[in-house]
Amino acid sequence: MSLMTVLAEIQFGYSHMGGAIGAGLAAIGAGIGIGQIGKGAVEAIARQPEASNDIRANMILTAAFVEGVALFAVIAGLLAVLKG
Amino acid sequence: MVTKGIKSLMVAAFSLFCLHITSPVFAQDHTPVPHESAEAKLDPAKIILEHIQDAHEWHFFTLGDFHASIPLPVILYSPTKGFSVFLSSRFHQGHEIVPYQGYEMTGNKIVATDGTTVYDISISKNVLQMMLALLILVLLMTSIAKKYKTGQGVTSAPKGWQNAMEPVITFIRDEAAKPNLGPKWKKYFPYLLTVFFFILINCLVGLLPGSANVTGNVAFTIVLGVIAFFIILFSTNSHFWGHIFWPPGVPLFVKLILIPIEFASFFIKPAALIIRLFANMIAGHIIILSFVSLIFIFGEMNFFAGWGFSPLSIAFTVFIYFIEILVAFIQAFIFTNLAAVFIGQAFEGGHNDIDGHADPVIL
Numbered sequence: 001m002s003l004m005t006v007l008a009e010i011q012f013g014y015s016h017m018g019g020a021i022g023a024g025l026a027a028i029g030a031g032i033g034i035g036q037i038g039k040g041a042v043e044a045i046a047r048q049p050e051a052s053n054d055i056r057a058n059m060i061l062t063a064a065f066v067e068g069v070a071l072f073a074v075i076a077g078l079l080a081v082l083k084g
Numbered sequence: 085m086v087t088k089g090i091k092s093l094m095v096a097a098f099s100l101f102c103l104h105i106t107s108p109v110f111a112q113d114h115t116p117v118p119h120e121s122a123e124a125k126l127d128p129a130k131i132i133l134e135h136i137q138d139a140h141e142w143h144f145f146t147l148g149d150f151h152a153s154i155p156l157p158v159i160l161y162s163p164t165k166g167f168s169v170f171l172s173s174r175f176h177q178g179h180e181i182v183p184y185q186g187y188e189m190t191g192n193k194i195v196a197t198d199g200t201t202v203y204d205i206s207i208s209k210n211v212l213q214m215m216l217a218l219l220i221l222v223l224l225m226t227s228i229a230k231k232y233k234t235g236q237g238v239t240s241a242p243k244g245w246q247n248a249m250e251p252v253i254t255f256i257r258d259e260a261a262k263p264n265l266g267p268k269w270k271k272y273f274p275y276l277l278t279v280f281f282f283i284l285i286n287c288l289v290g291l292l293p294g295s296a297n298v299t300g301n302v303a304f305t306i307v308l309g310v311i312a313f314f315i316i317l318f319s320t321n322s323h324f325w326g327h328i329f330w331p332p333g334v335p336l337f338v339k340l341i342l343i344p345i346e347f348a349s350f351f352i353k354p355a356a357l358i359i360r361l362f363a364n365m366i367a368g369h370i371i372i373l374s375f376v377s378l379i380f381i382f383g384e385m386n387f388f389a390g391w392g393f394s395p396l397s398i399a400f401t402v403f404i405y406f407i408e409i410l411v412a413f414i415q416a417f418i419f420t421n422l423a424a425v426f427i428g429q430a431f432e433g434g435h436n437d438i439d440g441h442a443d444p445v446i447l
Contacts, residue, residue: 057259064418068356071363 015084019077026073033066126384128377136297136369138210139192140172144294158206160187162196172206210304213296217285224249225281256280260421264428272427275315279308280420287365287412291405299415300366302358309358312423316354319430353426357419364415368408375401 041059045052143153155173162168165186174184187194187202196202207215228246232238237246261269261276286298298304328346331339379397383390 060414061418061421064360064414067364068360068418071367072359074367075359075363 013084015080019080019084022080023074023077026070026077029073030067030070033070034063037062037066126380128374128381131377132370132373135373136300136366137192138208138296138301140175140189140194140206140208142209142212142296156207156209156212158194158204160194161203161205162200164200165196209296210298210301213289213298214286214304217282217289217298220285220289221278221281253277256417256420260417260424264421264424266428266432268431272315272319272424276420276424279312279423280416283308283361283419284412284416287416288409290365290369291408291412297366297369299361300369302362305358305362308361308419309354312357312426313351313354315423316426316430319427321431321433323433324430353422357422361415361419364411368404368411371404372401372408375404 037059041055044055140158141153141155143151145152155171155176158168158170158172158174160168168185168187170184172189175181175189181189183197186197188197194202194204194206224245228237228244228249231243231246236243237250242250256276257269257273261273265272283299286304289295290298290300328350329343331342331346334342375397379390379394382393
């Protein structure tokens with residue numbers, strides 16, 4: 001039996017699986033993004049410790065942006081699970 | 085030196101002791117008990133949804149058959165029946181939910197039994213908590229404003245709550261208002277402070293066990309975003325719209341692609357504000373509720389697994405609680421900062437530039 005027929009045999013909710021996989025991918029994206037922000041911030045502080053307050057403020061602001069985008073995907077996953 | 089070491093050790097031990105005292109309180113107030121009977125199957129998704137949704141009564145906990153909940157007033161307007169005001173306990177008789185005066189409660193929505201439109205403007209759990217946050221905000225701010233008016237904190241050292249609020253207010257002024265709004269910052273400063281403190285107080289009160297999930301409610305954030313949208317709209321000038329409909333500094337075909345994108349971004353920026361705050365808060369609440377529900381999920385499989393897992397789950401929950409306190413501050417500040425940025429972008433004037441590029445350095 002080919003993959004398509006096997007998949008068609010499964011009767012459970014695809015929307016639940018899709019929502020969960022989407023949320024997991026969003027977590028990966030957020031992890032990579034915020035990790036890069038942290039890396040840049042820490043390297044910048046290492047180069048110029050006096051600017052660490054400014055750098056920290058910018059880091060937190062940018063991390064909130066990236067996390068916002070990841071949470072859009074979480075909301076999409078939640079909608080897929082709840083409305084699917 | 086030795087006494088200093090012992091003192092910090094005792095401080096650390098006492099804090100750890102206090103931490104362990106507080107954890108059982110979380111577990112008790114988050115007790116997800118099914119409403120039908122004690123033998124009903126545990127449904128964690130339903131329990132979590134019940135805790136983050138708005139409701140017409142303020143439910144604290146349930147011990148067996150005793151429901152500790154405060155019924156809240158239901159205010160309905162129907163074009164056919166006019167205003168109806170009654171307590172939501174009228175919908176409950178014993179353990180059943182019965183219709184009352186031609187209305188019935190399905191889930192947590194109230195519909196008319198004959199299907200006519202009904203506008204629900206009741207004092208629900210979220211509304212009551214918003215009023216409480218409003219009261220806290222107004223009392224706090226007017227009390228410190230009165231102190232400043234008499235000169236306390238202006239010609240002498242600040243006292244009491246002035247000490248707590250002044251760094252926060254100057255932080256908002258120096259990080260959000262002045263850099264983004266330039267010389268007009270004083271005009272928008274009351275709005276920025278109000279939105280910051282209102283979101284912050286609602287987030288922090290919503291973290292207490294037994295409270296309402298206000299900031300994680302999309303209706304609340306939609307209203308905040310719409311207000312920000314209108315403030316941005318009323319601050320725009322012709323320069324702003326000129327840049328949207330004829331973006332400078334790019335070749336013609338890029339201009340044509342950019343025009344719909346720029347126009348859409350005018351609406352998407354407040355929408356991002358809405359979803360960012362809503363998603364952050366609701367994600368935090370769901371994580372906390374899930375960790376506590378895990379105890380009961382394990383407990384259903386095996387009595388000892390439930391009890392054995394609870395210290396781990398409670399430790400995670402406390403950890404997430406600390407993160408959520410930080411997230412409350414961050415999200416309130418991000419909303420305020422981005423609102424200031426968007427307002428600043430709306431009325432920034434001419435750049436004295438050539439085709440949108442900044443002035444070249446002229447020595």
